[in-house]
Amino acid sequence: MPTRIKELRARDGLTQQQLADKVQVRRETIVFLEKGKYNPSLKLAFEISQVFAMSIEEVFGLGTD
Amino acid sequence: MSKNSCSLFLVPILALCVIGGFAFYLLEYEPMLSFKMIAIIVIALLVLAVPVYRSIQNARDKQKNIPLEDEMSRLLEIHAGAYAFRYSMMSWFAIFAFRSKFPDSEEMLGIGIMAAAAIYGLTWLYFKRNGIPHADQN
Numbered sequence: 001m002p003t004r005i006k007e008l009r010a011r012d013g014l015t016q017q018q019l020a021d022k023v024q025v026r027r028e029t030i031v032f033l034e035k036g037k038y039n040p041s042l043k044l045a046f047e048i049s050q051v052f053a054m055s056i057e058e059v060f061g062l063g064t065d
Numbered sequence: 066m067s068k069n070s071c072s073l074f075l076v077p078i079l080a081l082c083v084i085g086g087f088a089f090y091l092l093e094y095e096p097m098l099s100f101k102m103i104a105i106i107v108i109a110l111l112v113l114a115v116p117v118y119r120s121i122q123n124a125r126d127k128q129k130n131i132p133l134e135d136e137m138s139r140l141l142e143i144h145a146g147a148y149a150f151r152y153s154m155m156s157w158f159a160i161f162a163f164r165s166k167f168p169d170s171e172e173m174l175g176i177g178i179m180a181a182a183a184i185y186g187l188t189w190l191y192f193k194r195n196g197i198p199h200a201d202q203n
Contacts, residue, residue, distance in 0.1 A: 001201060020131075021130075021131075024132055024135070025132065025135040025136070026126075026132060026134075026135050026137070027131075028193070029135055029138075032137060032196055032200075036201055037196035037197075037200065037201050038137055038196065038197065038201060039200060039201055041136050044136060
């Protein structure tokens with residue numbers, strides 16, 4: 001699944017570890033999410049979207065197809 | 066005590082028990098080390114190194130308030146377990162196919178159990194490095 005996490009993290013000046021701490025996951029999970037190698041649960045997708053104050057569709061590119 | 070805190074204590078204790086048991090066995094029954102015995106000890110220590118390494122990592126993460134497990138790490142363990150089970154079955158078939166090569170059944174069982182543990186450790190490391198199969202598809 002394509003995501004904009006890396007781009008949004010750079011926009012907000014967050015490191016992978018800082019984002020991981022905010023959503024209470026391990027840094028590796030953020031790494032795999034950014035690489036598109038892992039589809040998050042709805043709960044995690046929602047929490048990440050909340051960190052960036054955006055909707056899930058905007059962060060995870062669900063509306064791009 | 067949570068499951069994770071429990072594992073932080075249990076893994077080093079279990080590792081010490083295994084090493085102690087080996088040391089006792091060697092001193093008592095095999096004072097003259099053969100090449101075969103050294104090979105078994107090396108494999109056992111390698112198998113043991115994975116949970117001990119993970120336990121040390123977990124202790125460090127706990128100090129930094131990093132969650133010890135999350136949804137992806139749980140999925141990683143489930144997938145690694147499932148794949149390791151499949152490959153372990155194959156290794157058991159291979160071991161039984163060559164059972165005449167083993168002098169006794171205890172040695173055959175010991176090698177099979179260590180191989181199963183090693184397969185799980187390697188599968189877990191491989192998926193942790195390269196990603197969980199099909200985890201990017203729903």
